Amino acid sequence: MSAPDRPAGDGLRVVAIADADSFVKWSASLLASVPGIRPRLLLVRTPLTVSAAQQETALAGTGIHPDDVTRLAFGDVEPWLERQQPDVVVLAGRGPFVRLMGRVVDALPHRPVTVSGLPGMAIPAQRGALDYRRHTDLLVLHSHRETRAFAELGRRIGVQVPSALATLPFARSRERMLAPERVRTLAASPAGVAVDERPRAGEGVSHRPRATDIVFAAQAMVPAGRDDRAKIAEMLVRAAEVDPGRRVVVKLRSRHGETETHLEQDPYTALLGGRRPDNLVLSYQPMAEALQTAAGLVTVSSTAAIEALALGVPVIALDSFGVGKSLLNTVFVGSGLLGGGREVIGGRFRHPTADWLRDNYFHPSRESTWWERVEELVALRRAGGLPARRVPPPRGGPLHAAWHRASVLGREDRSISGRLALAIGAPATGALGALKRRGGESGGRTWADASTDYTLEPSPHHDSIRR
Template identity: 70%
Template sequence: MTDASGLRVVAVADADSFVKWSASLLGAVPGLRPQLLLVRTPLTVSAEQERAAREGTGVAATDVTRLDLAHVAAWLDRQRPDAVLLAGRGPFVRLLGRVIDSLVHRPVVVSGLPGMAIPAQRGALEYRRHTDLLIVHSHREVRAFAELGERIGVPVPLALATLPFARGPHGGRRRAERAEARILAGGVSRAALADRPTEPVADAEPRPGATDVVFAAQALVPADRAARADIAALLVRAAEADPDRRVVVKLRARQGEAETHLDREPYTGLFGAARPRNLVFSHAPMATALETAAGLVTVSSTAAVEALAHGVPVIALDRFGVSKSLLNTVFVGSGLLGGAGEIVAGRFRRPHPAWLRDNYFHPAAESDWWDRVQELVALRRAGALPPRRVPAARGGALHEAWHRASVLGREDRSISGRLALAVGAPAVRLLSGVRARRSPEGASTWADPSTDYTLEPNPFADSLRR
């Protein structure tokens, strides 16, 4: 990765996972002192979430600015960055893209996703189609988004980065590279859902001095309350099976704080008052939680990659199956999928070497995102990079107001925004219902195991408005 001296780069973000991702990604570029601009939306991190997200990234509190959307354009015009990293959910990226379109000195516009992105979702690509570069984090994701773009006619330039959380503090990447070096010369095959291996990698040896079982809670999956209650009961069993170890439920937000995704059934409400004393909740950064972890449990969280990079073995819980709607097909072929019995017994797993290089542990030399950014900056300075502008909404001013109010929520105090929400919210619900009824049963690509992408909207009730 080449030195970034002389380049000005700003990450524009709001939600916790995007703040952590953008600060970690830019903080790892040699010679770069990135700025972080936090735009006020219903998802914007609290001061404590911001501090946790910045920990270990090299981005200091003095590098962070918080603004209302109305002041973003003037601030960017004063700063005149060479590149802007739009780090937020799709509608946020589109809204900020319109702001950048208004700037006198247009920067290179980069976007990306803050974690594992298999399956590649149509909405994720559509919302970011007008950025100059889309960052993904594995060779598998490069293929998936390229195939998706070709399928729907949305060509977006792609670049590969090392997932910031896959670097590890003590040689996690070197361990991964040694493991992938053992792959046979024939290369890495693509595993379909039907190819799930029956034999896991041998159980990992306990880490000296580390005894915690860390569960990475997720807002979206499983969505069903009964399934989430089942996980809570499983964690109680794991705690009762060995009172000398802690079972740590790692949460993303405290009471009153927002998360990137809406958690309708938080785990704090799924345990009885008499839960075991060694079952605890934690809001510490994931890297801190992993320091004392003997193993990590998740359904499909990117925390699994972070754990492997820290040398912590993993169980990707397949108790509810393996499907795109559980966001866990990425683990097919990894050797990490396991059930309740393995968790209670503490039989955590290392990944199959053949899975690593294709899935987040490629050699660092293969990450080309920063070189691509520098090339785009040079082209923009030379006047040879045409802007990829966000087109006006097809429904005119009221539709524009709907887009803005959908992202800003209560932070949008305009009359047009309130009117657009009053008219638009029922219309969107009606349209979604009509589309659902028109979809042929069984035709959804969310149920298709032969691809790593989806064409339909995601099935999660996950509005930006809270």
């Protein structure tokens, strides 16, 4: 689907460039929160690019119209951007995608301000996440804890990227729940769990409808082992069997033939097989819709937990497989949300502590100043006071550049140089990556260090963008 070229209106011209599902949802939701702009979304064809159905799910509730979405091959991106002349470009993709699109921006005669970010919780702050985005003008972070973690990581590796705080786009409705004049109560009944906020006299009553579903937010990367994922599948079956009157909803992000941001080795559709009770259902609907009928949400470390808390839905963050950086669940330490399978089966979901909320994604909206910072950067650029942060040429020359391009684009890169570079470089980089991951598993390395919120070594998860 391709929209006709046209200016974005009286406000700043803003384009988000994305491919994978979580980045499409994040960038669209982030820009939809900014008044006075008409955002455009440019989807570049890569192995991770969302399908039409995934696009519809990702854009649900953002207000971004399908006419404002354009799909292009990589070779058409630069001339399209030249025609659009955006003031701001949000580079929304995994690190190698951001760096590749950064080189496209570097070639534009009219240089926009470049913004990057991560589509959900980013604790621990990972070296690659920062390093790949080091040449953007602004890094958007979503909590005070993330801001501290990325600042310390930057000091450790000598990378300084200006950052600014945003409200996680899926967590805006929570601030009213933090207001001191409201009293939150949980009411249990045979019909489920209702969240009731009792206001002071003169205020209207706000409440969430009664709901009974247990919603499980599946993740591709954690837990990584097939046995652990099978244990989760067994837990979900047991939860459904214990109470046939409630639904257990397995919220998935990709159907057969679709891809996700991260590579899933053992999908729950296969692990559940034909063992599903009638009340254990698979769902591909937007998470916001699934949560409307949820009495509780369970996950290992999905950002869906934040989306649920924003709506007043209690959560269990599974600690059945431990708590550690490789499980991406250290962010929940001190939240009061950690729990095991027995709590899930019994429906004993939790609400977080107020101190944890304020430090982790639920700060007051007045502290989210990322867009004000973007406007300042645009003014500086127009005045000639903001030097370009250009992506340097690859150290390996043209062959390295071809390998990087082909690694991101996959089959969409039909160049001879790309095929040659992959044939030569893929085995070598695979071996090097495995060696680095093995080195990071030894004791005393930062992936095993529970005292920090950042890591210095490559991720222990094998998560290639080549599919």
